Amino acid sequence: MSLTNGNDVLLYLVDLSASFDWLRKDIFFKTLKDTINLDLRNIIIDFLSERKITVEIDGENSSVKSLPLGFVQGSI
Numbered sequence: 001m002s003l004t005n006g007n008d009v010l011l012y013l014v015d016l017s018a019s020f021d022w023l024r025k026d027i028f029f030k031t032l033k034d035t036i037n038l039d040l041r042n043i044i045i046d047f048l049s050e051r052k053i054t055v056e057i058d059g060e061n062s063s064v065k066s067l068p069l070g071f072v073q074g075s076i
Contacts, residue, residue, distance in 0.1 A: 012036060014044065024069060025049075 002009045025048065032041045051067040 012040060 028048075029041075029045055032044060036044075052064050053067050054064045055062045
């Protein structure tokens with residue numbers, strides 16, 4: 001509707017694909033600090049902080065571990 005009404009539209013897209021597997025979160029979060037507004041930055045940081053991972057093989061689960069590097073893939 002904004003485009004139809006002749007208003008400007010700004011869209012932020014964050015690609016959390018395989019290129020982020022080994023990204024240091026502290027560097028990524030600093031980049032966010034320097035580039036986007038506070039509210040959006042806080043939503044992204046909250047979603048990506050303190051993530052945990054476990055692996056299931058043949059019905060057996062590993063222990064839960066913190067994810068210090070990269071980002072969880074396939075998150076909902």
